[in-house]
Amino acid sequence: MKNGRAVVVAGVGLTRFDSYDGQKGRPKKEYYDLGSEAILKALDEAGMTWKEIQAAFCGSVYCGTASGHQTISNIGMTGIPIVNVENACSSGSSAFRLAYQMVAAEIYDVVLAAGFESMPRGFIRSTAWPEWQRFMGFNVQPAAYAMAAVRYMEETGATVEDFARVSVKNRRHGALNPNARFQKPVTLDEVFSSRMIAQPLRLLHACPLADGGAAVILCSKDKLKSKSKMVTVAASVLTSGTYGHVYGGGSVKIKTPDTITISAEQAWEMSGYGPEDMDVVQAYDTMAPGELWDLEKMGLCKKGEAPRLLREGFFDLGGKLPVNTDGGLLSRGHPLGATSLAQIIEIYRQIRGEAGPRQVPGAKIGLAHAMGAGPNSAVVILKR
Amino acid sequence: MNDTKRWIPVREGLWSDPSADGGEAQLIGSHCLTCGELFFPRQDSGLCSYCQSKDLEDIRLSSKGKIYSYTVVMQRPPVYYKAEVPYAIGFVELPEGIRVETLFTGCDLEKLHVGMDVEMVIEKLHEDDEGNEIVAYKFRPVTS
């Protein structure tokens, strides 16, 4: 992969992630309302007008055909190319990567990456499993995580309490994030008394669904309105389905390196940084234990070491490497198309010193990692 | 026994049919003669997805293995699965080095553990709207 010219972040926008279903006094907002709200905020921060945007990539999963067009028509159609990106939970960072590449390759100078979702309620219905496997009850996302968690416990000695500690840490961080769906901390006891979903994982090990919108405007340096606190994209990679790690597709014998490991290695190579250079990390915590093996597979700590480091406060705000400083998916909630852009936006806020009460002092370089069904693994590194 | 009631496999070709093929019911996989890769289920594409060779043969997989991982699902998945909840699913590692995803049966859900010896059985999954029994492979603890 070639790096191309430098790409910088002009501005970002985020709505609060919440339930916008119009029930019980909550406002009714559709994905296009949330998406356009985020885009307008990003334009405002960038000091740009809508007509300066030369192309748009829009991530969503459940919004139907041409959802980016619907969202952008709220603001104004200008004839720019709009491309809709469905890449499961990594749709937002996949849109980000396309926008990044367009600027890096000097095809356009100012490009929008947006993500939005109005989530269906209840279990997320996935077509990632063949029909016969759905008849056999395999099509349960938390169960896939639960089976991976059982293996992780077997191989590393991690305990269910370690998984609960991830929830407790991230909910504590989320309490400092006014955009999070859940802003109330939880205790270990509350995690353990929540409903069992798929043994050994309980409701409070799982991220809540949410609706929301997120937007990032990327540009070449010469198009920036202000160069103060300039944030550069140091890496944006996407690894889809390394051999032998495709869930829902049956079983094979040959094993190859994990998708997460491959994508992290590509990000280190592209950025010239290594795990030791990261000041702040947004890891993928759709289910609590996932954060632990995510950090290990990216090389941010050794295999089997994450539970001990977590217990020692290493990943806390104030720790050596704060992880999921905005509360992660566990607090923020999970509007599929917007999630991975929200992770990137948190890194942007942190390295600009704009994260308020959850600021990591002196943060200059940060990483955001998102997984998606398929699988997809997307890593973005931003630097000051 | 109601003679009009039929047994219908949840999917054709997952296991061998003793009434047609003789012997025991066994899971059927594909073996790549070029690179040695194994697949379950059989590669209906006729293509090895590791080396892209078309030189595949059907093989019958071992009916005994060990639990590699498992979970007990506590809530009903959407639409398709119609049997009882909670239910246990997991991966069974076969001696051939392949891990097959499966339902577990004939066991105390609380006693499942990694490394447990299990064997394959063909068993009812649910009845369809016409009263036919939809059957599937499952694994159960080895009792002997």
Ligand SMILES: [Zn+2]
């Ligand atoms: Zn082959």
